[in-house]
Amino acid sequence: xxxxxxxxxxxRILQEFKIILLEYILTKKVLWLALASLPFSLYFISTAxxxxxxxxxxxxxxxxxxxxxxxxxxxxxxxxxxxxxxxKNAKFISSAxxxxxxxxxxxxxxxxxxxxxxxxxDVDKIPQRHSIVQRTTAWLVGYDLPxxxxxxxxxxxxxxxxxxxxxxxxxxINVRMYSSNVDLTIEFLDDVIMVADSVAKKQQIxxxxxxxxxxxxxxxxxxxxxxxxxxxxxINNEYYKIATLDNDLPxxxxxxxxxxxxxxxxxxxxxAIIFSNLILFIxxxxxxxxxxxxxxxxx
Amino acid sequence: xxxxxxxxxxxxxxxxxxEGSPFHNLTGNPIIFYIFELxxxxxxxxxxxxxxxxxxLSPVSMWVWFGLCLVPLGINYLxxxxxxxxxxxxxxxxxxxxxxxGESVEYIARQKFLADGKLSGVTFGSTILGLAxxxxxxxxxxTAFANKFFALITFLWLSRYVEQHRLLFFFLLxxxxxxxxxxxxxxxxxxxxxxxxxxxxxxxxxxxxxxxAPLLLLKMQMFLFIGIYLFGKLVFRAHKSFNxxxxxxxxxxxxxxxxxxxxxxxxNYFRVGFVAENFxxxxxxxxxxxxxxxxxxxxxxxxxxxxxxxxxxxxxxxxPWEWSNxxxxxxxxxxxxxxxxxxxxxxxxxASKNQEILLLIGCLGIGxxxxxxxxxxxxxxxxYRFTLFLPYLLCIYYVARRDRQSNLKLE
Numbered sequence: 001x002x003x004x005x006x007x008x009x010x011x012r013i014l015q016e017f018k019i020i021l022l023e024y025i026l027t028k029k030v031l032w033l034a035l036a037s038l039p040f041s042l043y044f045i046s047t048a049x050x051x052x053x054x055x056x057x058x059x060x061x062x063x064x065x066x067x068x069x070x071x072x073x074x075x076x077x078x079x080x081x082x083x084x085x086x087x088k089n090a091k092f093i094s095s096a097x098x099x100x101x102x103x104x105x106x107x108x109x110x111x112x113x114x115x116x117x118x119x120x121x122d123v124d125k126i127p128q129r130h131s132i133v134q135r136t137t138a139w140l141v142g143y144d145l146p147x148x149x150x151x152x153x154x155x156x157x158x159x160x161x162x163x164x165x166x167x168x169x170x171x172x173i174n175v176r177m178y179s180s181n182v183d184l185t186i187e188f189l190d191d192v193i194m195v196a197d198s199v200a201k202k203q204q205i206x207x208x209x210x211x212x213x214x215x216x217x218x219x220x221x222x223x224x225x226x227x228x229x230x231x232x233x234x235i236n237n238e239y240y241k242i243a244t245l246d247n248d249l250p251x252x253x254x255x256x257x258x259x260x261x262x263x264x265x266x267x268x269x270x271x272a273i274i275f276s277n278l279i280l281f282i283x284x285x286x287x288x289x290x291x292x293x294x295x296x297x298x299x
Numbered sequence: 300x301x302x303x304x305x306x307x308x309x310x311x312x313x314x315x316x317x318e319g320s321p322f323h324n325l326t327g328n329p330i331i332f333y334i335f336e337l338x339x340x341x342x343x344x345x346x347x348x349x350x351x352x353x354x355x356l357s358p359v360s361m362w363v364w365f366g367l368c369l370v371p372l373g374i375n376y377l378x379x380x381x382x383x384x385x386x387x388x389x390x391x392x393x394x395x396x397x398x399x400x401g402e403s404v405e406y407i408a409r410q411k412f413l414a415d416g417k418l419s420g421v422t423f424g425s426t427i428l429g430l431a432x433x434x435x436x437x438x439x440x441x442t443a444f445a446n447k448f449f450a451l452i453t454f455l456w457l458s459r460y461v462e463q464h465r466l467l468f469f470f471l472l473x474x475x476x477x478x479x480x481x482x483x484x485x486x487x488x489x490x491x492x493x494x495x496x497x498x499x500x501x502x503x504x505x506x507x508x509x510x511x512a513p514l515l516l517l518k519m520q521m522f523l524f525i526g527i528y529l530f531g532k533l534v535f536r537a538h539k540s541f542n543x544x545x546x547x548x549x550x551x552x553x554x555x556x557x558x559x560x561x562x563x564x565x566x567n568y569f570r571v572g573f574v575a576e577n578f579x580x581x582x583x584x585x586x587x588x589x590x591x592x593x594x595x596x597x598x599x600x601x602x603x604x605x606x607x608x609x610x611x612x613x614x615x616x617x618x619p620w621e622w623s624n625x626x627x628x629x630x631x632x633x634x635x636x637x638x639x640x641x642x643x644x645x646x647x648x649x650a651s652k653n654q655e656i657l658l659l660i661g662c663l664g665i666g667x668x669x670x671x672x673x674x675x676x677x678x679x680x681x682x683y684r685f686t687l688f689l690p691y692l693l694c695i696y697y698v699a700r701r702d703r704q705s706n707l708k709l710e
Binding site: 013019163165176178268269271273275280282283287290294297298299 | 307308310335351361
């Protein structure tokens with residue numbers, strides 16, 4: 001291809017674009033449709049529910065009582081301190097997503113989150129909605145659909161609506177969700193975080209209780225004095241652990257930033273809606289013009 | 300327009316959060332999803348109309364492309380759960396993050412940091428997908444539309460070499476329709492490989508290498524499988540002489556033997572890796588209950604035998620008794636259509652003695668044998684198989700037809 005040919009091709013393409021622009025785009029119909037997209041967009045924007053970003057930043061803390069020897073504790077500072085922080089993050093997130101946390105939150109939040117009937121005051125009588133497909137399938141296959149919501153539904157909700165991310169150095173945890181009801185969400189997020197921590201703490205106390213019980217049982221059968229001494233020390237450690245955990249102090253985490261909302265809604269994206277509608281309406285006009293001018297050739 | 304809160308705001312066309320909750324309207328808003336994605340469709344359809352007006356598309360191709368451009372709207376969320384191809388969210392998050400902040404999304408940045416700053420294939424693929432001139436990157440379906448744009452451009456380019464109505468066969472294979480309608484990089488791999496192979500078939504080596512280079516990041520194994528074709532053609536003239544091809548394969552065998560230990564370790568590593576990925580509980584589950592020695596081969600002969608024995612199954616999987624979803628039927632259909640197409644091309648264009656076709660089939664065979672050894676997960680490997688097969692099939696068709704026509708002219 002020489003320069004002359006290239007020039008001819010470029011001129012032809014430019015001419016074609018000019019034709020496309022004049023015949024298909026810059027027509028009265030398209031311009032009217034472009035204008036019509038504005039009220040359409042405004043309707044969507046005015047009926048859309050603004051959603052805000054609610055987030056909290058938390059930090060794992062080392063309140064777990066040390067039961068190891070001093071030397072072991074000192075060594076862990078140098079060897080596994082960071083790893084332990086990462087593990088605490090993971091343990092906290094697992095606790096927040098657990099059914100135990102959902103169970104602990106159920107009584108307080110079930111009615112506020114799921115209840116559509118203001119007359120109903122019973123948390124165990126919140127009717128569960130099912131889609132037509134689910135109902136038809138159940139009828140056809142012959143099984144019963146659950147009638148009421150349970151704490152497991154709250155667990156599913158926590159798992160799907162709240163996002164937990166651990167930062168780059170596996171140090172902080174960002175907990176976030178988005179909502180149109182800012183006050184409710186801030187309170188809910190705060191409760192989830194605190195209850196998840198307290199559930200983790202309770203589990204640790206239960207674990208220590210079970211350990212004490214087992215160790216005491218084995219201690220009665222032990223004959224060797226060194227074993228008796230080790231068992232006794234372990235039992236004391238577990239008692240000490242319970243004593244330090246059985247209070248209102250946080251266990252895994254502490255707040256860096258308490259739950260707060262973004263000042264502006266992050267959804268719906270108003271500009272994107274206006275822009276997309278404009279493109280759609282222009283396209284409808286262009287497609288109509290295209291059809292009108294080419295309907296005899298395109299078959 | 301970019302969804303800068305992509306990791307949080309998922310404009311899905313169905314209610315992502317249970318309808319019983321007061322939060323039910325937060326994530327799913329069907330109308331907003333369709334407004335965003337129909338705008339993307341509108342721009343692609345506009346490109347199709349311009350291409351038709353510029354006589355770059357025939358009427359049939361134009362209608363087919365209108366249809367193909369609509370497919371992304373019907374695949375994710377409607378036909379399949381997008382989490383079945385969960386990587387789509389990774390690409391989508393990365394594209395939106397790159398477009399809004401210029402930085403990778405945090406979990407990819409972390410992987411990059413752990414890999415000593417090495418550019419990730421996801422970042423590279425996302426950068427390319429982000430170049431598509433579509434108006435919105437608001438949902439994973441937008442990424443699928445970006446893929447469709449690149450497919451359209453490649454179709455227009457390829458129609459310089461292959462008649463459009465024949466080219467449509469390749470673009471209407473069920474596998475291609477699916478992969479080009481998802482927000483994954485497989486479509487980019489297929490298209491780049493197609494362009495590379497057509498350039499190489501036309502002995503335009505510099506352009507071929509230019510398009511081959513991205514495959515190093517997009518799909519390393521495709522880079523190697525096409526690299527053999529380039530190497531054979533450029534260095535050994537294996538497309539002209541049978542002896543050249545023999546020398547090529549002896550050289551490849553010699554390289555393999557010299558690197559015997561390393562290669563064996565590498566192949567076993569990936570084989571066990573794929574098995575572990577598919578194991579109950581993933582890698583952690585495999586570490587606890589799996590036994591790597593069950594899947595490792597101790598010699599290259601063992602690797603070859605395993606690959607050859609498994610090849611027929613690999614070529615046709617998933618077999619009818621393994622079908623558990625419509626995708627399995629589509630991939631089986633792909634496999635049989637591709638195999639029949641090779642047979643048809645070779646017989647119709649009398650290409651069984653065409654040296655370049657033999658070279659291409661040889662290179663394709665090496666790729667298929669490698670995958671046949673590694674195969675563990677049906678869904679992943681049918682995707683890999685299609686990504687390898689389609690560019691080779693197109694190139695085989697192009698070379699066979701071109702050589703047959705030039706022979707007829709000579710006669």
